[in-house]
Amino acid sequence: MNYIPLSGLSLRDIEYVVAVDDLRNFSRAAERCGVSQGGLSEQVRKLESLLGVVLFERTRRHVTVTPDGARLIAMGRNVLAAARAMIEAARARTGPLEGVVRMGIIATLGPYYVPDLLPLLRRAYPQLKLQLTDSLTDTMLRMLRHDELDVVFAALPVSGEGLQYAPLFREPFLAAFPASHPLARRKALAMPDLRGPDLLLLEDGHCLRDQALALCGMSSRRDPSRLATSLEMLWHMIGAGEGYSLIPRLALRHRGEWDGLITVTPLPGAGRTIGLVWRTSDPRGPAFDEFARFLRENPPEGCTSADAPPPPHDGTHIQPA
Known part of the structure; x- marks a missing residue:
């Protein structure tokens, strides 16, 4: 395979086209990326020129991705994920979590668990900086797979290739x-x-x-x-x-x-098990596992640690979420 120089290709430009693909709107994509709309549009055009492919069809009201664009943007997502994994590997610690962690919590748990969770984490993980999101389970697991979240609090079990989870507590x-x-x-x-x-x-x-x-x-x-x-x-x-x-x-x-x-x-006997989910490929996996152990040791009031024996059961089986 012939050597292909990469001097004209930047990760930032790939981030721009992924943002446009996600939002289907140049203005909102520019806002998410922290640049002007004109600047983002110009870089997208330059990338299209470099690749020799039109990535998006543009009208005054709509932005749609072309078939070639869909294929190349999917490859771009993999490039960004690999670049972030490289940075995470360089920053990985064997001790407690620190730095920014993008945390998703299911909507039926977040408003009631987070008020007690934050003071607990502030004391035990003073160097941890959280970015919180709440949504539906499938939405957040998709964000987790796309490296838009680092961990997700969800009702177990969850399914999906490339994900690992640890049980935390049982909520009646x-x-x-x-x-x-x-x-x-x-x-x-x-x-x-x-x-x-x-x-x-x-x-x-x-x-x-x-x-x-x-x-x-x-x-x-x-x-x-x-x-x-x-x-x-x-x-x-x-x-x-x-x-x-x-x-x-x-x-x-x-x-x-x-x-x-x-x-x-x-x-x-009726209840659900809440667990912590992360990508199997994340180099911070051991730190997330230790984080889960800490949370198991500190279940919220009215709940029991997932390490504790299950409560008496009335014979009813809870299906996976």
């Missing part, structure tokens, strides 16, 4: 009912008791939705009027008397203003 589920609902007066409940038309769910994409359906032994339901966009909206729907649902333990904190509107009942 509780049943939340409108105070006037007949099931709210029951002293003890089993999961089959929750099968019925009043069960409220989150929208597709939330692992908590899949777990609730699996625990109750129900198939997917499509009625959009019974779906909540977030865990907070699900709680509000219960308070309004629309139905009942399963609520993770950490999301029940500081709900005193709902006394008299919502009744919460324990569900023995």
Whole structure:
């Protein structure tokens, strides 16, 4: 193979085209990359000229990637991932984590776990600088594979090539009912008791939705009027008397203003295991593993360490998220 000089090709230019591909908008891509739109557009044109390929079709309203562009941008993503891995390998430490860590947390956990997590990390990892993101599980695992996140807190198990995870803690589920609902007066409940038309769910994409359906032994339901966009909206729907649902333990904190509107009942054995996920190829893997061990030793209030024996089980199997 003939020698091909790389003097005209820069990683920054590849970052520009990847940003345009992600956002399909030159203005937003420039904002993400911290450059002017004119500067980014000019560098993209120069890269197209260097490659001899048009990467994007541009109109006043739309930006679409060409077939050749899609193939080359995919290769560019691999180049950026390799470059970042090189930097991470140079910075890797055998001791505690330090520096910037891009951390994703599933939306049904983040608002309720992060307030306790941050002070804990500030004391134990003073050199750690976090960049936090919350979203759906699949979205964040995709970001993790594309090197847009370093670690993800998710309900286990997760699947996907090139990922490694460690369990952290078990979070119980509780049943939340409108105070006037007949099931709210029951002293003890089993999961089959929750099968019925009043069960409220989150929208597709939330692992908590899949777990609730699996625990109750129900198939997917499509009625959009019974779906909540977030865990907070699900709680509000219960308070309004629309139905009942399963609520993770950490999301029940500081709900005193709902006394008299919502009744919460324990569900023995029902819950989820929260774990830390990272790329198998990340050279900081040993540090992430040690980080997971530290978090296992410090589970949030109301949860149990994943090293502890599991709670009594009622025989119901929780499907993978």
